[in-house]
Amino acid sequence: MEEVKLLGTWASPFSYRVLWALKHKAIKYEYVEEDIFNKSELLLRCNPIHKKIPVLIHGGKPIAESIVILEYIEEIWPENPLLPQDPYERTMARFWIKFGEDKGPIFFNFFHTVGEEQVKATEEAKELLKIIEEYGLGEKEFFGGDKIGLTDIVYGWIACWLDAFAEAAGVKLLEADSFPQLQAWADRFKEVPLIKDNLPNHDKMLTYFKSRREKIIASATS
Amino acid sequence: MEEENKVTLHGTWFSPYAKRVELALKLKGIPFEYVEEDLKNKSPLLLKYNPVYKKVPVLVHNGKPIAESFCIIEYIDETWKNSPQLLPEDPYKRAKVRFWSSFIHQQLYEAMLTVMKAAGEAQGKAIKELLEKLQVLEEGMKDFFPNGTPSISNRNMGILEIMICSLLGPYKLQEEVIGIKIIGPEKTPLIFSWLTAINELPLVKELAPPQDKTVALLKFVRENALKSSSA
Numbered sequence: 001m002e003e004v005k006l007l008g009t010w011a012s013p014f015s016y017r018v019l020w021a022l023k024h025k026a027i028k029y030e031y032v033e034e035d036i037f038n039k040s041e042l043l044l045r046c047n048p049i050h051k052k053i054p055v056l057i058h059g060g061k062p063i064a065e066s067i068v069i070l071e072y073i074e075e076i077w078p079e080n081p082l083l084p085q086d087p088y089e090r091t092m093a094r095f096w097i098k099f100g101e102d103k104g105p106i107f108f109n110f111f112h113t114v115g116e117e118q119v120k121a122t123e124e125a126k127e128l129l130k131i132i133e134e135y136g137l138g139e140k141e142f143f144g145g146d147k148i149g150l151t152d153i154v155y156g157w158i159a160c161w162l163d164a165f166a167e168a169a170g171v172k173l174l175e176a177d178s179f180p181q182l183q184a185w186a187d188r189f190k191e192v193p194l195i196k197d198n199l200p201n202h203d204k205m206l207t208y209f210k211s212r213r214e215k216i217i218a219s220a221t222s
Numbered sequence: 223m224e225e226e227n228k229v230t231l232h233g234t235w236f237s238p239y240a241k242r243v244e245l246a247l248k249l250k251g252i253p254f255e256y257v258e259e260d261l262k263n264k265s266p267l268l269l270k271y272n273p274v275y276k277k278v279p280v281l282v283h284n285g286k287p288i289a290e291s292f293c294i295i296e297y298i299d300e301t302w303k304n305s306p307q308l309l310p311e312d313p314y315k316r317a318k319v320r321f322w323s324s325f326i327h328q329q330l331y332e333a334m335l336t337v338m339k340a341a342g343e344a345q346g347k348a349i350k351e352l353l354e355k356l357q358v359l360e361e362g363m364k365d366f367f368p369n370g371t372p373s374i375s376n377r378n379m380g381i382l383e384i385m386i387c388s389l390l391g392p393y394k395l396q397e398e399v400i401g402i403k404i405i406g407p408e409k410t411p412l413i414f415s416w417l418t419a420i421n422e423l424p425l426v427k428e429l430a431p432p433q434d435k436t437v438a439l440l441k442f443v444r445e446n447a448l449k450s451s452s453a
Contacts (some may be wrong), residue, residue, distance in 0.1 A: 058314075087301050090300070091300075093295065
């Protein structure tokens with residue numbers, strides 16, 4: 001099998017999406033931790049356009065953008081599929097994946113704003129969570145049905161990162177009484193062995209996000 | 223038409239996203255019913271089919287609705303396997319096509335919209351950014367067209383052609399409205415010859431809305447944006 005390399009960072013949900021997919025399919029890979037403040041030559045060469053992680057390098061060929069990487073992994077290694085076989089169901093999974101990508105920047109506005117703007121951004125984030133819960137998840141156990149699929153992996157940040165981001169930013173987002181189904185999904189998701197065994201350290205994340213938040217506040221009020 | 227295998231497309235004449243789907247359906251020779259939506263007065267059917275975005279396009283196949291143009295096109299390609307194949311077979315090539323489709327859809331589209339809606343210094347800055355992104359695309363497309371002159375026909379039109387056509391097909395009209403040239407044989411030779419080849423196809427000409435209607439709409443969008451930014 002050709003060599004597989006993943007360039008990522010320890011705190012990035014985008015990095016973890018790819019990691020989870022690789023592990024789910026039992027694909028052997030080499031992980032390279034990137035320093036986003038001192039990007040390696042390899043990263044800049046493999047993703048000259050966006051200069052971001054994650055990047056997957058398969059047999060020397062680089063692929064950038066986490067969703068593009070995930071679709072690639074699914075196609076090259078179809079065993080233990082993460083997308084449904086039925087074309088319509090597959091399209092619906094892709095629809096939700098795209099929704100998450102489209103709304104991503106809007107979602108994290110609450111972390112990058114202060115004062116009035118942050119209040120508004122938090123409300124907008126909650127509206128998006130409501131849509132995801134009502135139309136995306138519905139009554140299902142997982143987005144993928146009775147076991148996790150690509151959509152669950154892509155929304156993993158809701159279950160495993162959102163709390164830390166929200167706490168660091170001093171807001172409350174995914175509260176169990178406002179989003180009972182989504183909270184229940186998050187709890188189930190975190191218990192899946194693949195996920196449970198592959199998560200960044202929560203305290204380390206919180207410390208890191210808090211320091212990033214301090215910098216954001218400092219530049220907003222300077 | 224019977225319910226079985228019935229295909230309906232909900233769109234608007236000016237939506238580039240709906241245009242993408244229309245192109246895909248016509249390229250594949252898929253018979254469909256077209257429903258023109260009034261976005262100021264959305265039909266209950268549209269809201270039922272696309273409660274998440276409440277937008278066009280929506281494709282309905284066998285009574286099941288699909289929204290989001292790229293998702294729809296992928297579905298079309300997977301369900302109707304006749305030529306042209308809109309996404310390549312090879313997974314690595316598919317990944318590259320997905321990457322660049324995303325670039326055109328997110329980065330280029332947003333850059334273009336910013337230019338359209340800005341004036342003065344702000345427009346100058348937006349144009350610079352758009353031109354930079356066009357250069358990035360120009361470089362990227364060399365990978366797809368190593369011989370430099372894309373030869374496009376109904377048989378080899380793919381999703382990248384559909385994406386670029388929906389955004390920049392009417393580039394001459396866009397240039398007329400913003401007052402700046404953005405595509406040309408000197409600065410963006412590959413994109414220029416690519417668009418020329420695409421625009422020459424009878425199918426593309428047939429699906430393009432009347433030029434005066436497009437110009438009027440672009441001017442309206444621009445004037446509206448300038449009015450509200452100076453209000």
